[in-house]
Amino acid sequence: MRRLLVFALVALISNPAGGLKRMPGPATVSTGNIYYVATSGNDANPGSISQPWQTIYQATRMVNAGDTVYIRGGTYQESNIFYTNGTQTAPITISGYPDEVATIDGNAYQIPLKNSGEALIQVHGDWTIIRDLTFAYSGDQGVTTRGMHDTIANVTSHHNWGWGILMTGNYDITQDSLAWSNSMMNENLVLPSGWAGGVTCARYPDHCTIRNTRSWENWGEGITTFESLHTTIESNTAYDNTSNIYISDTKYALVRGNMVYCTPGNKIAPYTLQNGILVYEELGVPIPLGPDGTRTNSSDNTFLNNISMGCDNNLFATQNQAANNLYAFNTFVNGSTDLPGYAANVQFHSGTAPNQRFVNNLVYQSDAIAIVQIDAPGTVSFSNNLWSKLPDPDFGASGPGDVVGDPKISMQGSPYSPEWFKLTDLSPAIDRGKYIQETNMDFFRSMRGALPDIGALEFNPPPINRIFLPLILGMN
Numbered sequence: 001m002r003r004l005l006v007f008a009l010v011a012l013i014s015n016p017a018g019g020l021k022r023m024p025g026p027a028t029v030s031t032g033n034i035y036y037v038a039t040s041g042n043d044a045n046p047g048s049i050s051q052p053w054q055t056i057y058q059a060t061r062m063v064n065a066g067d068t069v070y071i072r073g074g075t076y077q078e079s080n081i082f083y084t085n086g087t088q089t090a091p092i093t094i095s096g097y098p099d100e101v102a103t104i105d106g107n108a109y110q111i112p113l114k115n116s117g118e119a120l121i122q123v124h125g126d127w128t129i130i131r132d133l134t135f136a137y138s139g140d141q142g143v144t145t146r147g148m149h150d151t152i153a154n155v156t157s158h159h160n161w162g163w164g165i166l167m168t169g170n171y172d173i174t175q176d177s178l179a180w181s182n183s184m185m186n187e188n189l190v191l192p193s194g195w196a197g198g199v200t201c202a203r204y205p206d207h208c209t210i211r212n213t214r215s216w217e218n219w220g221e222g223i224t225t226f227e228s229l230h231t232t233i234e235s236n237t238a239y240d241n242t243s244n245i246y247i248s249d250t251k252y253a254l255v256r257g258n259m260v261y262c263t264p265g266n267k268i269a270p271y272t273l274q275n276g277i278l279v280y281e282e283l284g285v286p287i288p289l290g291p292d293g294t295r296t297n298s299s300d301n302t303f304l305n306n307i308s309m310g311c312d313n314n315l316f317a318t319q320n321q322a323a324n325n326l327y328a329f330n331t332f333v334n335g336s337t338d339l340p341g342y343a344a345n346v347q348f349h350s351g352t353a354p355n356q357r358f359v360n361n362l363v364y365q366s367d368a369i370a371i372v373q374i375d376a377p378g379t380v381s382f383s384n385n386l387w388s389k390l391p392d393p394d395f396g397a398s399g400p401g402d403v404v405g406d407p408k409i410s411m412q413g414s415p416y417s418p419e420w421f422k423l424t425d426l427s428p429a430i431d432r433g434k435y436i437q438e439t440n441m442d443f444f445r446s447m448r449g450a451l452p453d454i455g456a457l458e459f460n461p462p463p464i465n466r467i468f469l470p471l472i473l474g475m476n
Contacts, residue, residue: 031090032066035059036097039074056080056104056121059094066090071133073100079112079120079138086127088149094121096132106138109161109184119144119166126169130155138162141196142182145172152177161185162196164218168203175211183220189242189271197221198241201231204289211235217267221246221278225253227286233258239416240266243278244311249285249298256304257443257456261416262311262336273337276308279317279325297321299353305443305456306330307421312337313344319351319379328436331362331421331456333409335369344373348380356380358397360433362407362455364388372397384434386454403428403454418443422457429454 037059041052052072053059057080059069065086071094086092096102104120105111112118119141121130126147135142135157142157144166152174157164164179179198186195198215201208202225209232215222222241225231226248237259238244244260247253260276268274279301286293298321307330308314314332317325335345345365348356358380365371371387374380374395382399390404391397408427413419423429433452440448442458453459 032064032068035062035067035069036072037069037076038072039076056094060084063092063094065092065127068093068095070095070097071102072097073102075103075105077105077107077111079106079118079122081122081124082128083124085125085147086129088127091127091129091151092125093129093131094133095129096134098132101134102132103134103136104143105136106160108137109139112139114139114161114185116140120160123147123150126150129153134158135160135164141166142179145169148172151175157198158182159184163200164197164215165199166196167201167208168205169208170206171208172201172205173209173211174199174213175209177213179213179215179222180217182218186219189219195220195242197224197246198238199223201225201228201233203227204286204291204293206230206289208232209234214238215244216240218242219268223258224248225250226282227289228253229285229289230254232256239263240268241274242268242272243275244308245277245306246275246280247278247298247301248280248282249295251285251296251298251300253301254304255302255306256439257445258306259416259418260306260308260311260314262309263416264310264336273312273339273342275316276311276314276332277303277306277316278313279303279315279322281318281321284321297323297353299323299325302326302328302438303330304328304439305441307333307418307443307456309333309415309421310336312339313342313347315346316342316349317347318349319353319356319376320349322351322353322356324355325353325357326436326438327356327358327361328438329360329433329442329452329454329456331364331409333364333421334366338369342373344370346371347373348375350375352376352379354379358382358385359436360384360452360454362386362409362429364407364409384432384454386429386432401432401434403432407455409455418457421455423453423455423459425459427453427459430459 035047036052038052041054043058045051123145131153138160140162142160142164155177164182183196197220198218206229222238222244224246231253284295377396384401386403410422431451443456
C-alpha cells in the first residue's frame with residue numbers, strides 16, 4: 001500500500017526489530033479462597049500462605065469454583081488430575097507464585113508412567129486456568145486439558161516424553177507459552193511414526209486456540225492440530241521442529257500470522273526433512289467429533305499472513321483431502337532441499353480436491369531449487385502471486401495478476417524476525433494483490449489498502465514526526 005507523504009522537514013524514527021515476546025498470562029481474579037502449596041509445607045495445614053500444603057495433590061482435593069492455588073517456587077515430582085469445574089465468572093486458577101519458579105518434574109521420565117496418556121497436571125474440569133508454571137521430564141505429557149474453556153497461559157513445557165502441551169477440550173486456549181525439546185520418545189528420530197510434539201489441539205476439540213506461543217526443537221511437530229474443528233493457530237513462532245506447523249484431519253482451521261523457520265544445521269536437520277507448514281491427511285476428520293464418529297475428508301482450512309523461511313519445503317500440502325483450502329498473503333522464502341521429488345520451496349502433493357486457492361502469496365527462491373512443484377496440475381487455482389522466478393509451465397502455477405521478479409524485501413536485521421521480510425518502497429509486490437473477503441489485515445494486523453500488497457506484510461512507510469518551522473515556511 002503506497003501512501004503520499006507531504007512534509008516540509010521530517011525526522012525519521014526507526015522501530016527496533018522485535019520478535020515474539022512471552023507476555024504475562026491473564027490476570028488472576030479470585031472470587032473464592034486463595035490457597036498455597038510449598039515444598040516446606042504439610043498437607044495437614046490449612047493451605048494458607050504461612051501454613052501451606054506440601055503437595056499439589058492436596059489442592060486437587062480441596063479446590064472449588066473461584067478458588068486460586070499458588071504454587072511456591074521449587075520442584076514438585078508428582079502427577080495430578082483436577083476434576084472440579086470452575087465457571088465463567090468463577091474459574092479455578094492454578095498458578096505459580098509471582099517472581100518464583102515452580103517446576104512440576106517427572107523425575108527423569110518416571111512420573112507418570114510412559115505411554116500412560118497421563119500428564120504432570122491434567123485438567124478434566126471446565127473453566128480452569130493453568131499459568132506461570134514449568135513442566136519438565138514427564139514420563140508422558142507435560143500438561144493436558146480435557147475440560148471445556150480451559151486456559152494454559154505463560155507456561156513453559158520442555159523435555160517431556162510425549163506432548164509438551166496437549167488440549168482436547170472445546171474452547172481451550174494455550175497462549176503466551178514456551179514449548180521445546182518435547183517428544184523425547186523420538187529423540188534422534190528413533191520412532192519413524194507415532195511421535196508427539198510441542199503444542200497441539202487434537203483428539204476431538206472444537207474451537208481450540210494456540211496463540212502467541214513459541215515452540216522449537218521438538219522431536220515431532222512444533223504446533224499442530226488434528227482430528228479437530230475450528231482450530232485457530234495465530235501469532236506464534238515455530239522453528240527447527242520436524243514439522244513446524246502441522247495440520248491434519250481437520251476442518252475450518254485458521255492458521256494466520258505465524259513466524260516459521262528452519263535454521264541451518266539445527267539438531268533435527270540431520271535426521272529428516274523439515275517442513276515449514278505441512279498440510280496432510282492421515283485418517284480423516286471424525287464427524288461428529290468423538291472416537292466413534294464417521295470420518296470425512298479434511299477441508300475448508302485457511303492459511304493467511306504466515307511467513308515461512310529456510311525449511312526443506314516451506315509449504316508442503318497434500319491435495320487428496322483439501323477441498324476449499326485457501327493459502328493467501330503468505331511469504332515463503334528459500335526452500336532448502338534438493339532431494340528428488342521434494343526439491344521445491346512450495347509443493348502441492350498428489351490429489352484432486354476441488355476449489356483450492358493460492359492467491360497473493362510472495363514466493364522467493366534465490367538459488368536453483370524449484371520455486372513450486374505441483375504433482376497434480378490443475379487442482380489449485382493461482383492468481384496475483386509474486387514469484388521470484390518463473391514457475392515451470394508444466395505445473396500450471398502461473399495465474400492472472402502474477403508478478404515475476406525480485407520482491408525487494410528489506411533483508412535488514414535478523415532473518416528470523418518478521419521485519420526482515422518487509423517490502424521496500426521499490427518492491428513490485430506493492431498494490432499488486434487483489435481483495436479477498438477472508439482478510440483485510442496483514443501479519444502485524446495492520447489494515448491493507450484497497451489495492452493490497454502481495455505477501456504477509458503490507459508496505460508502510462517508516463513512521464515520521466512532522467516538524468513545522470513557521471518562520472522558514474513563511475519565507476519567500
